[in-house]
Amino acid sequence: MTAYQLVDGTYSKEGKLTGYVLTDGTNMKLADPQNPTAGEITAIADYIEANPGQVQGQIMTLQNAETGTYTLQTEPGEYLILVTGSGSVVYNPAVVSVNVTDADRMSLENGSVDYLGWFRTGDTAYLKSSTTGLKKSVLSGGRKVSGVSASVGDTLDFVIDAMTIPSYSASYSKAIYQITDQLESGCFGEIRNLKVRVNGTETAPGADTWTVKYGEKKDSFELSFTDAFLRTHGTQSVEITYQSVLTGKAGLNFAENTNTAVLKYSNNPSDANGVKELTSTTYQYTFGLGANIDAEADKKDQIETGELNKVTRADGAPAYEKTETTYSGTGASSTMRSRHALQGAEFTLYSDAGMLQKVKEAVSDQNGRLTFTGLKEGSYYLKETKAPAGYASNEKKFHIIIGAQFREDGVMDRYTVTTKEMLADGSESEAGSAVYTSVPSVQEDGSVTNTVTRTETPAEILNVPLAKLPTAGGAGTFGFVLAAAGMSGGMIIWKLTERKRRR
Template identity: 25%
Template sequence: MKSLMKRVFAAAAAIATVFGLAATTVATANAADNATLTVSTTDAKFAGKTVNAYKMFSATVSGDGKAVSYTLTDEWKPFFKNSTASGLTGATDANVNDKANEYVSSLTGKEKDLVAFAAKASNWAQKNNITAATTTVSTDATDGKYTATFTGLDYGYYVVAVPGATLANASGQYATLVSVDRTNVTANIKGDLPTVVKKVNGESATSAKIGDTLTFTLTSTIPDMSAYDTYTFNFKDTLSQGLTFGQVTSVTVDGVTDPLTVNTDYTVTTPTTSDNTLTVSMKDFKKQQANAGKTITVTYTATLNKDAVVDGHGNTNSATIQYSNNPSSGGTGESEPSKVRVFTYGFTVDKYTGDSYTPDAARLPGAKFTLAPKNGEPMSFVKVKDGNATENAVYRVAKTGEEGATTTIITPANGKVVFQGLENGEYTLTETKAPAGYNKLASAIGVKVNGSNDGTDTTNATVNITYNNDNNDTTYDQTASNGVIPVQNKSGVVLPGTGGMGTIAFTVIGVLVIALGVAWTLKRKNA
């Protein structure tokens, strides 16, 4: 009899110590189930996302809090009876509670197996629409952490996951298992959400001149789609009005020799005048499950056009991933946007005359200039605004073959002309013709355009325009204040001749003396 009682108490103790929690006494009823579970993360991409907490087991805690016993909930019994879903074998209606307790308890200390179990449990709960407590991750970080708080929870053993979360690391952990067996419990959000990284010419920002063709890449990671029968995975890229879409040149998976095929593996929806969004939609993406964790990259081209913003915030373009986040309902989520900026720059020439450069100095219309890359041929421009006595003339870089393009830039009545649509670099400004009555510049002017940005889309670029008065010089020792380069012309002077009115008078008198002498000589001969 004593032996039997020992076995009974031993069995009870074994159940009470499930999940590695030692039990020293048989658990008694909870005084109250009103627990708070706070989960947190330092990762901003979880901000504002929903978090689900699925109660797998109910828990009863002893009065002294040292012993916990767990009872499997009815909703989770099918999970453990399905060996494919849970990994547990031999569970029946009669023994599923004990088998589930024993199985989960056996995973204690086996990190890899526990992680795999958490993933299976999370996937199954999402796919089967299991009841969950829900809350939302804060959008503002406190002490560097974004938090989500569940209140009024029953004691129990929970699977906590963000819908749509996938592989977090090499071990594949993207669900948190947590025992809520006291008033306040904390845990960390596990997993990763699909993200995209956008680059332009391999960088987060670049400069270009109008008409340049740029290469954009959109890179993401193929998620774990094991919980899904079908999976939505779309690249969505919004181009600025300053970009004209070219074409998708490739879609590739890292480590896979052949690129994916348009209309077989993906489709392309090109931007329109009303919706400047490029969409690359993956077809039958679930077949890429074998490549989960590998990078997938979309590459496309676009041209900087006449509507490009000059200086300022630049031309901002953003991309997101639209992805499945609910295998039971087919719902989707959208990643945080990844942004790049394309900058194009400009400067102003102010043509004046006089001893000093002041607002009151006389301005000169009619001066003609060319602008060329240093050691290059003159660039073509299109006049986009006529200047007058009060307004600047504006010329932008012309696209190849554009109608009305010219290499000659002419100053208006106020003497000021704006060059727009330039990339960073060195240029040669040459005066080809001075205004009537003024001397042309003796040498060309070297101009250096150097723009930079701080990586955000809410601040203006910093643009430094420097120049020199000798294009052969390798230094640019003068700074264009507010991007304005003053160019002085000096008036021409009437050069002195070698004769004047006095000389002419003496010449006339000399001629008369000679004539009179000839006449006197002739008269004497005839006498």
């Protein structure tokens, strides 16, 4: 806070106040020093800003940080008070005076003026100020949050609020209040249903309110309020809402899909183009089973998760082997491989326990791994719908639960995948589990670098081979072997059915 003297007093030889005169160096004139106009004050403030050092200011002393009180011991006169470095607070220039209490009684005593006795002291001038904020949120269950999980294809509702239009006086030659918003490219669809509410009332775009420009892909916008609107709506709240769909190009698991809003607004009356910036980011996540742990398109090194394994074996040995435990974004790629992998088994994932609402389908790969992507946290239900040729189908059903934990800033630092076998009596028994924990580091642009530790016990879904039929040559024995094979086949089918029934 700096005080610039505009008007100084003139004194007689006896020390009496005789009048006022403009301070040298201001290079400005006041038509009436006792009643300066806003235009005159703005012009002087502009001159001071454009000519640093030309006008000597006096730095005021912070007397009380809690109340924001500044003081200055100085001589009588008129002063322009300018506030700089105020962060998000907008201050208008103020003019204050240090006055003589009684000019007739003012006199020289012993060659000095008794300032404490004859000048008014202890007066407080309150600078008019206003503050704005910025908060970007995404709705989750009706609540505004900074981080959320979503399925590919879900429509997300975004809110930008905590904004208040500052009080812009005539000392601001140009008032700027502009909001830009950028969805992560390719991860979201077009912005839809954009609405602006001022003090809770929906306000339509127009030449006298606000205008908006969309980016080429319509996944970004720049919204600006007009100067005239800002000057007549000071201290009123602003809320912006819109919708967008999460696309299939979204990053998986710890790969965040960001959405950043930026507010630019005038906070310096002496600089028409000077603005203060505030930013706020939301983080959207979607999950993948049997997918990259931090799946981004430009990341070469990937480590794949392995929550579900399709296997066949007769020796009872563990079917999976884990090759990596920690991922920091720079390690070598790795895949969960099964020593007894079974490729080609078809599975369907459902959103309901009755297994009527299909979500995704998958086929086990050469590593026995099942992959489902684009899922939000919650419950899913899995069953095998077709076994590979030569194998008996597994009739078990599984309940899969995905859980996520978000920090206050919206960044996810932990997620879990639990697989449970659904038993005939309605109970469930744990079949597999996976815990992924990150120590995230948020960069200036809002992106996140993850160092992930994982603990996995894959759920193994077993298929056993069907018995092979014997073959023999010669017409004389063909009918006998065929009949025996038919009987044997019937017995095998029965035994398999019995096994299933016992399970």
